[in-house]
Amino acid sequence: MKISPQLNPPSLRGSVGSRPLFGAGLALLIGAIALTAAADPAAHWTASCAACHGADGAGHTRAGRMVKVSDLSSAAVQKAFTDEAAFNAIKNGLQTSDGVTQMRPFKDKFSDEDIHALVAYVRTLAK
């Protein structure tokens, strides 16, 4: 499990720094709260999507080139699919017409709420 740095801001570290064990426990607690909290699409994107689509959505990654992702940072590309299509693609996965998996389904990993938040996040990537 990766706890991202912003979960442990300097202001917190300052106040608990003299008691390292308490500090570590607090950091874990904050991490646990963040993991159970409502959808955090940016973190989900980084953890589950960016390997193929790239942090910026342009898909300039090794995996992205291999599976031929289109450029989600392009407004024109984003106009070509509806929110509903994006939701379904993330939830149920995508296959080519001859049945090759392009993107695996994420329905076991993310709730519908998480997926809606991811669709909204994807929309912010278009320039």
Ligand code: HEC
């Ligand atoms: C294994 C690589 C891979 C991963 C990981 C991946 N995708 Fe994709 N994704 C693809 C490919 C390939 C396509 C189809 C080509 C395209 O439109 O880019 C695609 C298409 C899409 C589309 C366009 C859907 C449409 O109807 O055209 C969206 C939106 C999307 N992905 C979002 C996500 C999100 C959100 C995640 C993380 C939860 C994710 N992808 C993870 C490879 C991946």
